[in-house]
Amino acid sequence: MLRADAMFKRLKASRLDNSTEAEMRRLAQVRLLLIDDFALQPMDATETADFYELVVARHHKTATVVTSNRGPDEWLAMMSDPLLAQSAIDRLTSTAHELVIEGQSYRRRQKPSAYCLMSRCPRGLIRCLI
Amino acid sequence: MVTKPVVNDPISADIKKVLRQLKLSPMLDTLPERLTLARQQHLSHAAFLELVLSDEATRRDTSSAARRAHAAGLDPAMRLDTWDDTAGVRYDRTLWAELTSLRFLDGPHGACVLGRAGSAKHIWPPRSATSPSAAGYPP
Numbered sequence: 458m459l460r461a462d463a464m465f466k467r468l469k470a471s472r473l474d475n476s477t478e479a480e481m482r483r484l485a486q487v488r489l490l491l492i493d494d495f496a497l498q499p500m501d502a503t504e505t506a507d508f509y510e511l512v513v514a515r516h517h518k519t520a521t522v523v524t525s526n527r528g529p530d531e532w533l534a535m536m537s538d539p540l541l542a543q544s545a546i547d548r549l550t551s552t553a554h555e556l557v558i559e560g561q562s563y564r565r566r567q568k569p570s571a572y573c574l575m576s577r578c579p580r581g582l583i584r585c586l587i
Numbered sequence: 588m589v590t591k592p593v594v595n596d597p598i599s600a601d602i603k604k605v606l607r608q609l610k611l612s613p614m615l616d617t618l619p620e621r622l623t624l625a626r627q628q629h630l631s632h633a634a635f636l637e638l639v640l641s642d643e644a645t646r647r648d649t650s651s652a653a654r655r656a657h658a659a660g661l662d663p664a665m666r667l668d669t670w671d672d673t674a675g676v677r678y679d680r681t682l683w684a685e686l687t688s689l690r691f692l693d694g695p696h697g698a699c700v701l702g703r704a705g706s707a708k709h710i711w712p713p714r715s716a717t718s719p720s721a722a723g724y725p726p
Contacts, residue, residue, distance in 0.1 A: 458659060458660045458661055459660065488692065488695075489689075489692055491659075517695070518695065519695055520691060520692045520694065520695040520696060520697050520698075521697040522697055522698045522699075522700065523697070523698070523699050523700070524699075524700040524701075525699065525700075525701055526701075526702070526703055526704055527701070528701055529699060549697065549699075550699065552694065552695070552696045552697055553696060553697035553698050553699050554682055554685065554686060554691060554696060554697070554698045554699070555698070555699045555701065556678060556679060556682050556683065556686060556698060556699070556700045556701070557678065557679070557701050557702060558676050558677070558678045558700065558701070558702035559676065559677045559678070559702065560674075560675045560676035560677045
């Protein structure tokens with residue numbers, strides 16, 4: 458699993474040592490690629506082009522799962538080249554299931570409970586928080 | 588002068604050496620208990636062999652899945668069995684079942700998991716990828 462920003466950063470860095478092709482090939486061959494937090498922030502021309510290349514290389518060959526705060530209809534506005542963006546989004550979504558998760562934050566579930574915090578606080582300082 | 592009682596190690600040095608040679612030394616952790624169990628339950632040689640080899644197979648599966656999950660950058664805590672079903676999130680459960688079965692990999696199809704921040708969408712793929720049915724897939 459790769460965070461989208463980290464993946465694009467890695468691809469950009471690979472241009473410094475001419476390893477972009479190898480890096481792209483490696484990403485293209487992964488049987489299940491999970492891209493987390495896609496289109497969280499605007500993507501520049503290089504990132505858009507890299508995303509297009511990746512989607513084309515993986516299309517109909519390997520599975521890609523994308524998680525995002527935005528729907529595919531909003532992704533276009535986050536990318537730089539509308540033509541490449543549209544083509545990539547079309548390919549990606551044409552073979553993808555769409556699972557929408559709604560409701561309250563799951564992260565709150567993972568927050569330690571008051572009891573748990575108190576039992577771990579050596580000086581009872583946690584009382585001021587609850 | 589008090590002499591220490593001699594405790595016979597049920598696992599001889601020769602067995603240890605052979606297990607190491609065959610890269611089966613993790614079996615040594617459970618072999619003494621398995622030997623005791625075999626004696627207590629009067630297991631046949633074949634049944635005993637099956638028991639210790641099954642232990643080893645399970646151990647390898649577990650460590651292989653953990654190793655691959657780590658290499659794939661997955662959070663080991665985010666597994667199917669750690670999901671809180673009482674969480675107040677709504678989703679298509681039929682589709683969720685389909686995705687966690689990983690059948691979509693054979694398409695190959697993909698998935699877009701969408702939701703606002705904190706809605707656990709990042710949990711889903713790792714949970715899918717570390718489920719037992721993912722064992723055969725490279726990260």
